[in-house]
Amino acid sequence: MRIFFIGMPGSGKSYWSKALSAQLGYARLDLDHYIETKEGKSIPEMFAISESYFRNAESAVLKSIPNDFRENIIVATGGGAPFYYDNMEWMQENGMVVYLKASVDYLFSRLKHAYTERPLLKSGTEKELYEKTSALFEQRKEIYLQAPYIIDVETATLDTFAKTLKL
Numbered sequence: 001m002r003i004f005f006i007g008m009p010g011s012g013k014s015y016w017s018k019a020l021s022a023q024l025g026y027a028r029l030d031l032d033h034y035i036e037t038k039e040g041k042s043i044p045e046m047f048a049i050s051e052s053y054f055r056n057a058e059s060a061v062l063k064s065i066p067n068d069f070r071e072n073i074i075v076a077t078g079g080g081a082p083f084y085y086d087n088m089e090w091m092q093e094n095g096m097v098v099y100l101k102a103s104v105d106y107l108f109s110r111l112k113h114a115y116t117e118r119p120l121l122k123s124g125t126e127k128e129l130y131e132k133t134s135a136l137f138e139q140r141k142e143i144y145l146q147a148p149y150i151i152d153v154e155t156a157t158l159d160t161f162a163k164t165l166k167l
Ligand SMILES: Nc1ncnc2c1ncn2[C@@H]1O[C@H](COP(=O)(O)OP(=O)(O)O)[C@@H](O)[C@H]1O
Pocket: 007, 008, 009, 010, 011, 012, 013, 014, 015, 016, 076, 110, 111, 114
């Protein structure tokens, strides 16, 4: 079984992948960290080369997962992963795609303390962070909603995940 968490930055893809994999005894992979390890560069360093450099690495590393990990695994992807190359289609063909859904207000409350390492949301003020988060959400929400499984993380517990995904 391979599970891909998708959703906006701040929705808790990394957080919930940790919690659920521990409960299920699955392996866990944070795609952003795995890209950093394979490339030997941090996410901001890759974006400083260009966003295309990062997206190219992201797609290649995503597709290396079946070869690198044979066990049951939960993958926390980065928020932009479904929008580049054929990544969304590929994830649907190679696992269960789960959208971690949340409102802009919720995302903002999570991101306020953790946005400096996210180049797309780099902001001078909280107002700017809110506006950037909101604009990115508007651009992306329709595609996220194509996921076959959707979990509202504002009210979810581990039990919600287990029941929705029938695990
Ligand atoms: N349900 C939750 N309870 C407590 N903290 C959370 C929860 N979801 C996310 N967080 C915290 O919010 C921040 C953003 O979550 P993260 O998992 O990094 O999001 P994503 O990987 O989707 O961008 C992190 O500091 C994380 O620990």
